[in-house]
Amino acid sequence: MTGLVHAATPTVRLVTLEYPPYIQTSDGSLDGVAVRVVRQTFAKLGYDVEIEVLPWARALYQVRTGLADGIFTIFKTSEREAFLDYSQQVLFQQGIRFVHRPDVSLSEDAIQSFNFGAYSVCVINQVSYGSRMDAALAQNQFDQVFRLTRAPQCLRMLESGRARLWLSNHFGARALVNQLDMKDVVEINPHPIEDTPSYIAFSKAQELSALRDQFDQALADMKATGEYQAIINDFFND
Known part of the structure; x- marks a missing residue:
């Protein structure tokens, strides 16, 4: 050694x-x-x-x-x-999760089937979220995609209601939600997109x-x- x-x-x-x-x-x-x-x-x-x-x-x-x-x-x-x-x-397990307000309903079935047409989503520009999700974003499978430069901006979009979903690394999202004291504002969806x-x-x-x-x-x-x-x-x- x-x-x-x-x-x-x-x-x-x-x-x-x-x-x-x-x-x-x-x-x-x-x-x-x-x-x-x-x-x-x-x-x-x-x-x-x-x-x-x-x-x-x-x-x-x-x-x-x-x-x-x-x-x-x-x-x-x-x-x-x-x-x-x-x-x-x-x-x-380093996984990608959706983050959203508690009043947004996103089931495990919707995630597994990649049925996102009713949702707007915030992502960080040039960040990869796995091959399947990257393809869904490129093919405009969401109602609207907001491409921003910083994760806190996506959290603020959820808070204001301008975006319904935010895509993030699970623990990265958890750390930022705690840092910005937004645990009562948003939640991390328990169903993995990809782990x-x-x-x-x-x-x-x-x-x-x-x-x-x-x-x-x-x-x-x-x-x-x-x-x-x-x-x-x-x-x-x-």
Whole structure:
């Protein structure tokens, strides 16, 4: 391991990217809901964690070459599996959700069938929402599409009633709704449009499959006891 081998508490060196609210730097301090989960999981195994935020290409290079022990949050691809040992436990389901006012009714059937002709929607210009949703937007399958540059503008459009829906990353929406104190104004639809699992993965160059297995067991235990969800809830309530 690249950590401090002579230290009383061993250290795991991880790399990641700036990706609020999963990984975010504020006033020089690293935080984020994924950072909290990862740190707590390793703490249960008796490890300290050193986390470096890097451009994504450089982060991948470091785990590929063994300069770093692991990387998070990362999607699984066959190319990456060649040099990474992925956890079996999903770290987070990173999903796209609709956000709307409580008086807007949008059923799971409507979402699954992509039946959006009665709804106006606010999106962020040039952002991808997954292949199916991108196609629906391009083919004008909504009553009206507002393409703006900042997410808070979409929330204000919901508040005023100018737009009925806002498309967003689930946790990104949750963080912004809390930040703007709009929990009584809008809600996040519980039905996913598309979910993509993300993981922590360990460098094969460092031969850390045993540590990966220990991490999996600790994370599974945290999910079973409710501690995993409590970390998430605490983060968004801070």
